[in-house]
Amino acid sequence: MQIVAADAGVATGTIYRHFPSKAELFATVFQRVAGQEVDAVAAAAGGPDSAAIRLQRVAETFIQRALAAPRLAYALLAEPVDPLVEAERLVFRRTYAAILADLVDDGIRQAAFPPQSSDLSATALVGLLAETLVGPLSPQAADPPALPVNQFTQETVALCLRAVSARSHP
Amino acid sequence: MQIVAADAGVATGTIYRHFPSKAELFATVFQRVAGQEVDAVAAAAGGPDSAAIRLQRVAETFIQRALAAPRLAYALLAEPVDPLVEAERLVFRRTYAAILADLVDDGIRQAAFPPQSSDLSATALVGLLAETLVGPLSPQAADPPALPVNQFTQETVALCLRAVSARSHP
DNA sequence: AGGTAATGTGAATCCCGGTTCACTTCTTGG
């Protein structure tokens, strides 16, 4: 809190005129930043295209934004945080999942995707994306990364699409 | 530490004859328990069957063990922990990923799976499994769960298989 | 201008639980 205050150019006590505790301050910050990310992904999920195309766009958006701001993405996805912030992170992930669930439902309706529990599939996609990114994002990530960014993106998108759209045994 | 000591029937200081710090004690416990889980999954990954069958068995093992011991699984997968334990958790996840990567490689060799970066796919599978389980596992999970256990397992396994094995646009 | 409320200040407080350590008890080898 001392550092935050100094950084903001105010005294420590001043923070407590605006936020009841460190945890709530951090949770609020998390909420705002996460909101921007959600907006970006939600935008990518819209449009008149097929569900598959939109899903591809969502995954690409997610990945590219994460790689463009690795530190932020790491904080949002994986960094150890106060329980209150962790709760916010859960909301954040569920919001992503909700967007994806709508998308999957669309795909099912269009018969582009086979019948499936859209909630479950959406959750799985969030986990898939988050976990693949934790490697490249984590602070002491090896650079150069194991895979070139392009291939990484392409393959991850392919995994997402296959998971929800393809038949099990071609 | 007081509680741990009392629970073990020893004095607080005694713990420090065996472990240099709380973090290392916890990390050691985590390591042992995680080791058992890894062993179980590794066993499921073996055998003479096709890669797809073995992958199915691994996913089922993972899911069933988690649901059978939800509190433990939650601790291993998602509960906020000391940084040292978090490091152990990363190892744990990478170990799972390594097992799965071998499996995926087998599948590629048998031409059961299309060419892909096995490491990336394996990581994705770990994330997929972990995230879908966080819902049902989290301490204040709604019961009855959203999906019956059987359907949950079946659909999650299907997601895993499709992600690595199917063609994108059937 | 004068008063009142709102906001800012930052050194001091306070809390909490991990850790320590002087002392006791047990174990082992000669």
Next chain:
DNA sequence: CCAAGAAGTGAACCGGGATTCACATTACCT
């Protein structure tokens, strides 16, 4: 049976950092 080392004890200590609060400053109204 007796050192002497190993292991156990638990009350007290201690560090760190979030939080407080008595006071100063600013903003805003009549």
